[in-house]
Amino acid sequence: MSRPEGTALRPRLERALAAWLPWQRWFGGKGRPVAGVEVEQLVELVDQRASGGPLGLLAVVAVRFADGGDAERYQVPIGVRTALPDRLAPAVLAGFDGCVVYDATGDAELNAVLLRLIGQRAVRGGVGFTPEPSFAGASKRGLVGRPIGAEQSNTSIVYGDRYILKLYRRVAAGLNPDLEAHRALRRARSRHIAPLLGSIEGEVGGEPATFGMLQAFAANAAEGWAMAMTSVRDLFADTDAAPDAAGADFAAEARRLGGAVAAVHADLARELGTGTADPRSVADDMLAHLEPALVAVPGLAPYADRLRAAFAGVGALRERVPVQRVHGDLHLGQVLRTPATWLLIDFEGEPAAPIAERTEPRSPLRDVAGVLRSLDYAAQHQLRLFHPTPELRRRARRWTAHNREAFTAGYAEAAGGDPAGRLLTAFELEKAVYEAVYETRNRPDWVDIPLRAVRRLLGEEDLDDR
Ligand SMILES: Nc1ncnc2c1ncn2[C@@H]1O[C@H](COP(=O)(O)OP(=O)(O)O)[C@@H](O)[C@H]1O
Numbered sequence: 114m115s116r117p118e119g120t121a122l123r124p125r126l127e128r129a130l131a132a133w134l135p136w137q138r139w140f141g142g143k144g145r146p147v148a149g150v151e152v153e154q155l156v157e158l159v160d161q162r163a164s165g166g167p168l169g170l171l172a173v174v175a176v177r178f179a180d181g182g183d184a185e186r187y188q189v190p191i192g193v194r195t196a197l198p199d200r201l202a203p204a205v206l207a208g209f210d211g212c213v214v215y216d217a218t219g220d221a222e223l224n225a226v227l228l229r230l231i232g233q234r235a236v237r238g239g240v241g242f243t244p245e246p247s248f249a250g251a252s253k254r255g256l257v258g259r260p261i262g263a264e265q266s267n268t269s270i271v272y273g274d275r276y277i278l279k280l281y282r283r284v285a286a287g288l289n290p291d292l293e294a295h296r297a298l299r300r301a302r303s304r305h306i307a308p309l310l311g312s313i314e315g316e317v318g319g320e321p322a323t324f325g326m327l328q329a330f331a332a333n334a335a336e337g338w339a340m341a342m343t344s345v346r347d348l349f350a351d352t353d354a355a356p357d358a359a360g361a362d363f364a365a366e367a368r369r370l371g372g373a374v375a376a377v378h379a380d381l382a383r384e385l386g387t388g389t390a391d392p393r394s395v396a397d398d399m400l401a402h403l404e405p406a407l408v409a410v411p412g413l414a415p416y417a418d419r420l421r422a423a424f425a426g427v428g429a430l431r432e433r434v435p436v437q438r439v440h441g442d443l444h445l446g447q448v449l450r451t452p453a454t455w456l457l458i459d460f461e462g463e464p465a466a467p468i469a470e471r472t473e474p475r476s477p478l479r480d481v482a483g484v485l486r487s488l489d490y491a492a493q494h495q496l497r498l499f500h501p502t503p504e505l506r507r508r509a510r511r512w513t514a515h516n517r518e519a520f521t522a523g524y525a526e527a528a529g530g531d532p533a534g535r536l537l538t539a540f541e542l543e544k545a546v547y548e549a550v551y552e553t554r555n556r557p558d559w560v561d562i563p564l565r566a567v568r569r570l571l572g573e574e575d576l577d578d579r
């Protein structure tokens with residue numbers, strides 16, 4: 114079999130990637146015309162072709178954009194085979210020289226190699242695979258690695274019901290905030306993260322960078338989003354029930370979740386430090402994010418002046434704002450309820466923000482606002498799935514208020530201070546503006562949910578709610 118790698122592979126791979134990348138869910142440059150793709154690294158991980166298996170490579174590719182803005186780097190595990198099993202057909206990137214080249218994250222054989230390399234503390238072409246002590250001796254025999262969920266910012270591979278390996282798709286110089294936060298929370302012996310078991314680290318642009326993180330898989334866990342959605346659904350279906358009497362009342366869980374978020378904040382503060390920020394700089398930050406959002410989302414235009422005023426109002430607060438490392442993109446899809454406790458996952462921050470910005474100390478109220486927004490999302494999304502009658506709209510509002518109260522009470526109980534007031538409302542507004550941009554780019558038919566929230570948070574009556 115001929116070798117398609119090296120000088121022959123790169124230009125063809127680059128052309129194929131330029132066409133393929135923009136269609137991937139995790140591609141952050143959506144809407145920006147791609148000017149070119151350069152394969153910066155092509156590391157050989159394994160060559161099993163002698164036994165009829167695949168060649169496994171790890172590519173780091175730089176994407177340049179026609180708008181002249183910053184290039185972005187992505188990680189793409191690559192497989193090369195002479196004959197491709199049918200199940201891998203959707204991952205094909207290119208075919209030449211009698212070989213098929215494909216995105217390897219769906220290839221169980223190559224996924225098994227990644228786990229093995231971590232267990233072996235291997236180094237391949239400058240990429241280091243490092244186990245934590247608790248993983249090094251564990252048996253990995255017979256574990257098949259399958260990617261989960263297409264709708265993610267990265268690609269996570271689950272091995273049996275034991276491990277989950279998250280491959281960061283967008284890679285940048287510096288320690289990934291997710292790995293950094295997990296290391297800090299492990300030092301703090303937090304009960305609210307999945308145990309950290311290993312990492313994959315290399316270099317981009319001559320600086321250290323994180324490619325992957327291995328954790329224990331919480332097999333018997335329910336996602337907060339699914340639990341909340343079920344609770345609202347039950348309340349809508351049982352027209353006689355009050356929010357706390359419906360089949361799946363979520364309030365007790367919302368309260369425990371509040372406690373878990375406060376405990377994680379306390380641990381992050383202890384491990385990574387605290388400070389205070391001038392309220393004017395908090396306001397400037399909100400205003401700086403607002404302007405590009407107004408350009409990206411035409412539906413925000415009617416609220417532009419009131420949003421500017423609400424954010425500027427934060428600058429007038431008398432007290433300095435306590436800041437620390439936070440989760441950064443907390444919502445109900447980022448929390449898992451195990452039989453024992455709530456776990457927080459994905460400390461990477463907002464996928465669209467530059468890495469340096471994501472690790473900046475922020476007010477923990479941003480995370481509180483993230484969960485509050487998510488409670489609203491659960492009720493509003495469930496409304497879209499039912500026929501939204503005035504009665505259901507009333508029920509949606511009651512469900513949200515009831516669970517907001519429970520979550521904030523749980524947070525206050527553990528943190529020793531009630532999260533409320535103008536700053537929290539401003540963070541909710543900031544999050545809703547972020548969501549309006551996110552939905553416009555990724556799920557345009559959802560954009561109404563954050564736009565309605567902006568209206569409500571600005572004190573305007575929702576026309577449908579009368
Ligand atoms: N330790 C874990 N145990 C069980 N499921 C997990 C674990 N970590 C993540 N997941 C699942 O994988 C999904 C993707 O994880 P996440 O870290 O949010 O990745 P992404 O950055 O791609 O959004 C989550 O929505 C969750 O359902």
Ligand SMILES: O=P(O)(O)O[C@H]1O[C@H](CO)[C@@H](O[C@H]2O[C@H](CO)[C@@H](O)[C@H](O)[C@H]2O)[C@H](O)[C@H]1O
Pocket residue numbers: 265266338442444445446447459462463464483486487488490491548551
């Ligand atoms: O989980 P990610 O880090 O990829 O976060 C992004 O995608 C989320 C959607 O999957 C998005 O969350 C928004 O929708 C959720 C329901 O699907 C809702 O629970 C959240 O409150 C809402 O913000 C998130 O904003 C985005 O960064």
